[in-house]
Amino acid sequence: MKKASHILIMALLLLGSRPLLAQKKALSLQEALEMARQGNKTLQIQILEEKKATEQTRESRSRLLPDISAGAAYSYYFDRQNIFLPGYFAGTNKAVQDVAVGGKNAFNGFVSLYQPVLDPVAYRLTKASKINEKIQIEKTEDLKSQVALGVSTRYLDILMMKRQLSLLQQSHERNIRALKDSRSLLAQGRGLKSDTLRSFIAVENLRSSVSYLKNNIEVSGMELKRLIGLEEPQELELTDELESGIQTNRNEFLSVSEALEIAETNRNDLNVQELALELQQQKLSATKAELLPKLSIIGQYQVQAQADNLEFNEYVWPRTSFLGLQLSVPLYSGGRSKSRISQAKIIAQQELIRLNDLKDEIRTTLANIISKWKEASSQLEIQVTTVQSAELNHQMTENRFKNGLGSRLELTDAELALTQAKINYLQALYNLRVLHTELQHTLGLLEL
Template sequence: MKRSNLIILLLLIALHGSAQTAKRISLPEALSIAATGNRQLQIQALEEAYRKEVTRETRSRLLPNVAAGASYQRYFDRQVIFLPGSFAGTAKPVQDVAVGGKNAFNGLVTASQPILNEGAWRQTKAAAYDEKIQREKTADLKGNLGTQISIAYFDMLLMQSQLALHRQSLERNEKALKDTRSLFAQGRSLKQDTLRAFIAVENLRSSISYLHNNLEVAGIQLKRLIGMDDSTTLELSDTLAAEMPVAGAYALEDAMATAASRRNDMAVQKLLTEKSVLDIAVAKAERLPQITAVGQYQLQAQADNFRQGQYVWPPTSFVGLQIAMPIFTGNRLKAKISQAGVRKQQELIGQDDLRQSVRAELASLLSQWKEANEQLRIQQRTVELAQISYGMMDDRYRNGLSTRLELTDAELALTQARLNHLQAIYLHKVVHVRLQRAQGLLQLP
């Protein structure tokens, strides 16, 4: 290889290595990063900001409105008005008279202030409800993200722990394969024993490869949830530590009471129900009169030339009240009121359905929580017994009282017990996270 090509290759390798920056992260840190890095949360935050601006826009209908305007027209023919002939000095019943200048200038300032506009007031209250709903949806999304990130983190911890156990088992099985081959060469072991040990080693290698690939996929998913760059190498600082079974149990009614006061989706549904009542009032308000105070100040001038210093600018101004009230709208308002009533019934049914759904979810999770605690106790005891059994069998093998096959079986039982224990720890953590989420107690920082 040419020297220049070798230098380029080394530079590329160096650049690639520098791009693969490693970041060590704990679960609380992952949740904290997701609070600002998750893209779905960013979109929802913008939706919340959008609703704030909609509320401001709706409220502006109750505030004064001031506008200024100016215009210029050039007439090729003078404007015409029609007067009785007697006014114009002719015998015609109606006489057209050319008036005004060919250049017309006009400037005005208008102002209006709603005095009575119940519809706009109620729409402003409805917009404020929409703003509250979006805030609750943002909090609900944070809770969902917290659950997803926690479970994804535990998934990776479980796979890392399983990988470590499989590698330890692989070392022991490779040693067993080496011993079996040695015994077979001495005529003290069957070929079947060697083949069995070889298959066990290959199965472990396959499991390690499978877990390693799944771990990479889980890391990609976790980085997406957190909002981290794909080029960052993620390292988890937490471990899937052994849990102690929790004494006692949650009471369904207590959990339901907590959920009713803390769950954001239930708060959203409650706000939607209250807003549906307000929507009926908004629709009815369109039948009410609207009163607006108005005023205007106007300056205008006309001439045939552009000697504006010689123009006369007579002012015109007024103040007054405008009253508007619908009399017949082709049953449009009646239909809108009926639509709002139907929507209210839907939201009431939805609120009751959500409450029943939450109750069923909590009952299921509480049952899973009880089972997770029981399984954790059982698996902890099983690991202790499997460890004792393996130690006893190892002593017997060293003293020539048992075969390598019996020791291999004891090692397999110990590895399986440890894997089951890891799975029990994982399920215990996951059920706890879901139970916290179901009560509305899990949020991003």
């Protein structure tokens, strides 16, 4: 009985000590984009920058609101304060007589008011802050598009490599069987050593390619996890197919002029640059406003007392208050304002040049993508025909080999040709999907 219980305990321990198999997380492209919207750290930083711009707008707007402050002070004088009076006021013959006045304990409290009435600089800087807030909002949307491009491209990369890996593994298994046949024929004296060596080289090359692809898939999976903000140590199982939506994508050809019109309406980075130009123009206006007068309302309410003791019930608290207008007119600043205006004009000109350059860059990028897209569609049609021909050739060669009319070398060549044709077809599919994604991004239509 004890022996049976010991065996049961050992079996449970062995089962419990087995490493748990890594769970796979099924992930479609749409799910990956949704996860990136919430988990991408670069996007989180930009969202915080957007909130920061909102706070900067509030700070700038506060310059037009009342500034109310209060203060209190206590001072102890070891020697009484001195004032200087004409001698006849103090009852002496001196022209100027110093007189010690006041108490040794001095208390002072006040409330002051400053309300801008006319402040062109603050008003225009507030408008500039609002423009900067819009810029950050557009930057957030532009970053979302860039993250969507990165996630989509990486997702398609992994799909492509996994399909290639499957083809190469199948080819590797077939070539291993071919190598065994070649060695068997060589041992029987019915084959050539060169055929065996060629089969061995093909097997090793395929084994190297399989290992290389596995490593690349692992690295790309890590990068995809980083982009979507997935920190769990799970293996990703991509559920989409490389062929998804391929027929629809092929029918979306646009002319460059049509594409440019769409891009100018939807591109967030173009909106950012236009707002940057507007921002610099507003800053130029604010710099010019430094030459204008400022008008403010000022006021203060003050109480104070002095005595040699701290018997507060005997203190007298005289009050002083006023309310008035303060006008400030800039007259001369050593040419500083003029220099700042010139600098602001130069920056505005730079932003205009950047805007025009960005439009030219978008036009060139669109022309390049549309041209490649049309070529990729043609290549896909060619590769479909090539795969069909390679399959037919492989079938015919295999039949010849089975009937003793062809050699193992011919069959190996036909098999390699078929594998390469299928890989070329996958590459054409991949190119079309990636170019369509890049086109959507360039048009400003790719979003998280």
